[in-house]
Amino acid sequence: MNSFIHTSRATRVVFGEGTVTGLRAEVARLGLRRVHLLASRRIDESIIASLDGVVVARTADLVQHVPIEHVDSGAQQNSKGDVDGYVAIGGGSSIGLAKAFALRRRAPILAVPTTFSGSEMSPIWGITDAGVKTTGRDEAVAPTTVIYDPQLTTGLPSPLAVTSSVNAMAHAVEALYADDGSPVVSLMAEEAIRLVGEALPGLGSERDISARSDALQGAWLAGVCLGSVSMALHHKICHTLGGSFGLPHADTHTVMLPYVIEYNARASPDTERTICRALGVPNAAQGLQDLVRSCGGPTSLRELGFREKDIDWAVELATRRPYPNPHPITAEGIRALLEAALNDELDRL
Template sequence: MKDFLDFAYDAQPMRVVFRPGAALTATAGEARRLGLRRVLVLSGTRGADTAQAVADSLGEVCVGVHTGARMHVPVEVADRAVELARALGADGCVAVGGGSSIGLGKAIALRTGLPLIAVPSTYSGSEMTPVWGLTEHGAKRTGRDPAVLPRSVVYDPELTLGLPVPLTVTSALNATAHAVEALYAPDGSPLVALMAQEGVRAMAGALPELAAEPGSLEARGRALYAAWLCGSCLGATTMGLHHKLCHVLGGTFGLPHAQTHTVVLPYALAYNTPAAPEAADAVARALDAPVAATALWELAGRLGAPRTLAELGLKESDLATAAAQVVGQAYANPRPVTEEGVLALLRAAYEGTAPV
């Protein structure tokens, strides 16, 4: 982790509204604050009813609702949404839902420059980052551009009440991965370290309560707060091995996003622990556990989350291909990334053996 004498930190320029009911009571005000008069509302099919309710709260400002968001943002899906936004003369977008919906809003912002308002209904954390991703020809590419950063984020814990427990758990562990990787990022800072540790601590505390009582608005609020912190960490730092692995597994092999992050996280952290012991110790303290990677793996098991790539649909014959793709991409990581090392990591994650 970075010390107090040598670091830089970029604060993300956005406004956040956080309160129960905010999706229907605050989104219209955020649109007015940004001077928007023709807003396109975006969602996936699963969140269409919520998106329509948000659209209704916008009144005449809403010029359309598009429910075509898909996981990993395929290029053809982004193309259709951009065409619709232009055809409707939209001057802004409101993305309602999880990472897929917000990712689609970012794709529109990247191509058109239209301002984006995010109304998250999961714990993905995408709303806090200038990171965009698009999938084309079986490969997911990502980038960073300030144009895709939402201008306003409306956090409403009530939107997460209907999130099924299995998706609650994997979405939350996906968010946790953002904080964990930020702790060993080359461009980290003391402020990011504080946010990361608090994000991990808050999420780990809320998750067992949510698994036992999914309707607890208080626990939902704490998890959303944790996701905000974890997403902010991702937005302020460079991604490493964990995220690159998940992008390859999702973009090339079609594995589900949050579940893949859940499975891979303990193994990626175990791989990097020898080269980033202070980061691993910080995660362990946040989890109140002796060994961070083991604690994350055990937490996922206690909460009934998937713990093998095999159960997500990856084939054993895909492991070598995935390892080669990961090694073929240049990115920062505290431990050197070798094909042999990545293949061993993937094989352990495929089989579900305890991370070491």
């Protein structure tokens, strides 16, 4: 008999085509009057205009991995403007920065994702300082309301749509073998993997609204998984590679996920079977990598700029304070994992 504890988070989710037109109403519903808007200059100006009168601060220059300098400068704006809420429109960079702001000045976050990562559904934050990315969990940074409008993803270039979706899938995969998982989370995780897996081939077209809607729904479920359980080796390695070596966030998740699945396969056979069932493949790691390759996604760290001489430092960082993981985390094991991923040699593991 399984033993588990499951806690549900009260996040309001508004999902559907055209739902972004209700952004101002959702801001009013939260009672926000002085918001910090985090949105790049690529966001449609009509969306920005809908917030006229309530925006007292804006950040348009958004950087991956949430540099501490950006947190500090934004925090000064928040204090000066007496901000009472944050509206983050975009991908993980905007939502991640809003979370970092909420750590300093507690206020609701309204997130409008335009990519598929799923981080908008979690209380997990990350900040990079002096080349080291630190992560944590705080319920205060979990967005209060999330608006999912598939139409906002139609302009997302295919390569980013693919890697962003696999990033979301990673949350679901790790939830399957989390040491604090539950039956509810496992069901959501499998459905997230299935939805994203089926959507990936269609993401080659920026106008395939059906595929993008499925990917967005899969990202939502994967994000719920991310926010409900602890993460393991995959996230530890990706935070290391992104925060300390500047590798692109979603691309790194995309490259590393098949390798970590294979690393954990013998230690977590139930996870292997679930992924195979969700993707309709005989081997989870190889099946996922083949799918990524067929969609034009990256399959090696070398493609992302990681170098052989970086491995020693990456091993050192990735094995510090390791997250719980099905297969033991050792320096030798992580070295083999990174060497295989560097050279696109999944069969080495």
